[in-house]
Amino acid sequence: MGRLSGLFAPSSIAVVGATDREGSVGRAIIENLDADYDGDVVAVNPYRGSVLGHTCYDDLEEAPYVDLAVVVVPPDAAIETVRSAGEVGIKNVVVITAGFGETGSEGATREQELQAVAEEYDLNVVGPNSLGIMSTPVGMNATFGPDNALDGSISFMSQSGAFVTAVLDWAIQQDIGFKDVVSLGNKAVLDETDFVEAWGEDDDTDVIVGYLEGIDRGREFIETAREANDDTPMVLVKSGRTEAGAQAASSHTGTMAGAEAAYEAGLEQAGVLRVDTVQELFDAARALSGLPELPKDDVAVVTNAGGPGVMATDAVGDSSLNLASFSDATLESFDELLPDEATGYNPVDVIGDADVARFRGALDIALNDDGVGAAIVLAAPTAVLSYEELADAVGELQAEYGKPVVGAFMGGESAERGAAALREHGIPNYFDPARAVDSLEALSRYREISERTYPEHETFEDVDRERAREILGRVEERSDNRLGVEAMDLLDAYGIPTPDGEVVDSPAEAESVAADIEGDVVMKIVSPDILHKSDIGGVRVGVEQADVRDAYEDLVARAHNYQPDADVLGVQVQAMVDLDDATETIIGANRDPQFGPLLLFGLGGIFVEVLEDTSLRVGPISEPEARTMVDEIKAAPLLRGARGREPADVDAVVEALQRLSQLVWEFPAILELDVNPLVAGPDGANAIDVRLTVDPDQLADEPRTDAPSTTDHSTPSPDQ
Incomplete structure (x- = not known):
């Protein structure tokens, strides 16, 4: 189990805050340890001479060295106790104490102090606000719950201590056994990803199960779970599916719940079996561990x-x-x-x-x-x-x-x-x-x-990162942080095809640009204050060369009539794209707080919000992942040539998705980005419109090129 072996198989445990007072947490933990634990139990409390037959020591410095410290003292004292553990060389700490991030701003500050101490001494800290931990091979019940777990090969983590006690009570009745049990608490230091990694390497854990209200390091969780899944299946209940549920999760543990769509995509990509109920959780776990x-x-x-x-x-x-x-x-x-x-x-x-x-x-x-x-x-x-x-x-x-x-x-x-x-x-x-x-x-x-394989993410080297950063930087000159069609060059910089055209700010310029484009043109008003241009007549399609000047003036007038104070940047003049044999799709991205860029593909144009026919993946995505996104929407037959239509160039759509994935991964400043429509025709794909939101505070950072590692977990079949 690597660095967490001392957490689950300690030869000695100190309970800081041990007491013999009836009904106290400190007494319950001592009693639970005395029941079955194979190692030494050390009591620490400067106000007691002994506790339940254990000599009491004033502090960890005076006490004999232990492998694990369980902390049950008030919040401020808990931080100093963790520091003392670090100073005497104890690497594993469970903080039972509440009163940290789950209680508001003062508690959040206290939790940050705890994190700083853990980082300073490189400590493995469970909690705070934790019920504790168990490990049946050594008989360790370092919790204040009423029951010890039965022996078994299931390792169980929960973000709710109450859920742990309820499950253990039920599991005894159902004769379900466990190897390790962890009440995660606030996850100030160790989180679900750390335990997935440890249990994935543990020969005695056959199945990982869990109840989570949020996942803190979404992308790392995906990569870690994929590796664990080689030998160890994982089944999770993730609460907070509904908006009300997500709010309840946040108030309960201080967790910032990400979008449900991101969790759906992320857990699927991680290879997690997600279920809705406790019964489903352990029905699956029993089958996976015993059959x-x-x-x-x-x-x-x-x-x-x-x-x-x-x-x-x-x-x-x-x-x-x-x-x-x-x-x-x-x-x-x-x-x-x-x-x-x-x-x-x-x-x-x-x-x-x-x-x-x-x-x-x-x-x-x-x-x-x-x-x-x-x-x-x-x-x-x-x-x-x-x-x-x-x-x-x-x-x-x-x-x-x-x-x-x-x-x-x-x-x-x-x-x-x-x-x-x-x-x-x-x-x-x-x-x-x-x-x-x-x-x-x-x-x-x-x-x-x-049996899945996870191919390497392709990095396109023909991109212009400096040009992209310059375009994104234009938001620094604005009162808001949105960009529209005036940022079409951003897509060009990352190799996503766009029709010929420019944004102009005068009728004369419009005529000049149109003259360089063969055939009729499309003209669109450019304003960060007008998001839905079609709704106000801000788009003209099939404008002949002779009508370009009048169309320019009409579009600007419509914009000012609709919103007199709108910031009108000009008009985009763009080559026409043949839609007769094409399908309008959408590619986009939204930055989730836990998982990072969430990529979207679906039927686009005016239908995207009505039909909601989309697929989602956490980025960055590989070529097979992008292709699967295209294939799994209900409207995929349209792209493959349904009802006699000529098939679209799906390869071009797949590449556009990959390039967009790389763009939003390399520039975390991009909070949202929609290319709608991306017109997919027989001869390629063209991005017709773009809209994005940018965080100016992140523009100073260099573009990131550290795409997460990927690993082939099995040998591909010959046709892959």
């Missing part, structure tokens, strides 16, 4: 109950899985095994009088079929069926064939006994057949994630 890998998505259902069998069939149909089609040899075997009233087609109904032998024989035949990747054993209780014996048969056959099998033993007390027997074989049981299907779908999703 064999799913070789293929074709599922057999073996049942003694026709109605629930239909329910399971419907659930498979609603999922990404398939109901397996049996071979002729398999069907013949079922004919030989089953009575005439039974059916050997999938779902296999062994009928209500089936005993364990018939159930076992049917499951054996199904798993022996090469077309079957997994099985669900769905049973209703009968007088002739022992759930415990059936569970043992299911476990033995799963071990023999190496294919995942899940149980849906329905019922009450008898089902509980059967579920307990299944757990002995690492097999989960679900009362609801749909949950059994969902658990297998989690295996399928993880297989797809683990």
Whole structure:
């Protein structure tokens, strides 16, 4: 586990603020450690001689050296305690104390002081405002929760301490075990990315699960999770989906929640299985930690109950899985095994009088079929069926064939006994057949994630960064921070094609520019105060050369009539782009506080806000990622030549997306950027309009060229 090994496997722990006072946090932590912890427990409290049989020391300087300090003292004293830990060489600290960033500006200042101390001494600090941490291999329960975790291979992190206590209480009832448990608290120093990295390297962690309200280092999280996913699947509940939920998260932990769209894109790119409920979280975790890998998505259902069998069939149909089609040899075997009233087609109904032998024989035949990747054993209780014996048969056959099998033993007390027997074989049981299907779908999703490749991001070297910086710098001369079509040269600087044209500030200049353009022209008013030019008649299409002067004057007049105080910079004169065989798309970017640039592609023009047919990725993006963005919108068939249309040059669109991705990555000063429309035709793509918002305070920085590293996590197939 690298640098966090001392956090989870300390040989000794000091509790600073230990006390024997009933109902206190300091007492609860001492009692929890005394219950099972293998190492030494040191009590620190200058106002006590001893606590629950432990000699008390005045401070960490006087106490024996420990690997981990748990801090339960008032906020100001907590900072000094962390400093003392650093001075005596203790590298791992858990700050239980609240009263930091979650409480307002004074607490936020205090949290910054804590961060500075941790940085000065290079400390691993969990919290503040944390319930604490657990690690079952060493029996460590350094929390003030009421229960210790059961032993297991799931490592669990939560941004809510209350969620930890609730989950642990529920998990004991469900017989779900954990390896490590962390209450993240305010994440002043260590955050979710640090624990993903540690658990991804930990041979004893089979699955990472978590409840998060926000992700602090979005891009680093993506890269770290991708590496962890090679061997360790990750399942998360991310709260704050709704606007109200995001506000609640912020007030609860001081987390600045990013846009939900960014989390959706970022978690998908990270290879995280995102779920909505605690039940889904641990249904997936149990399947991923206990079952064999799913070789293929074709599922057999073996049942003694026709109605629930239909329910399971419907659930498979609603999922990404398939109901397996049996071979002729398999069907013949079922004919030989089953009575005439039974059916050997999938779902296999062994009928209500089936005993364990018939159930076992049917499951054996199904798993022996090469077309079957997994099985669900769905049973209703009968007088002739022992759930415990059936569970043992299911476990033995799963071990023999190496294919995942899940149980849906329905019922009450008898089902509980059967579920307990299944757990002995690492097999989960679900009362609801749909949950059994969902658990297998989690295996399928993880297989797809683990087989992904992440190609290197291409950096285009034919870009003009100095020219781009000069164009962005024009906002420093303005009263606002927006640029429009007058910044079309910014796209040129990064190789995104634009039609010939210029922004002019007189009728004579308009005529001169138009004369150099073959054919009719498009003319648009240029004003940072008028965002939707079409709404006021600020765009003229198909203007003949002879009408350019009059069109210029008309556009300027319309702008002043619409908004007398508008800052009118002039008129853009632009070559016409043939739209007859083209599709209007949009490419854009928005800077998310956690993940950075969020790239968008979709159907553009006037339809983008109406149809909302878009795809999103956290940038920078590679060529395959850009191509997937283009392919996954609903209107993609339009680009491929639907209804006899000539196909668009999709390669040109993909390259434009990549170049835009590089632009917004290299210039963090760009807060928002829309190219709408990007006209995609048979002979290429052209950016017709642009609008962007710039942060002038970041323009002094050099363009960044440190694109995040990417790693191939598997060998590409020959056609990739």
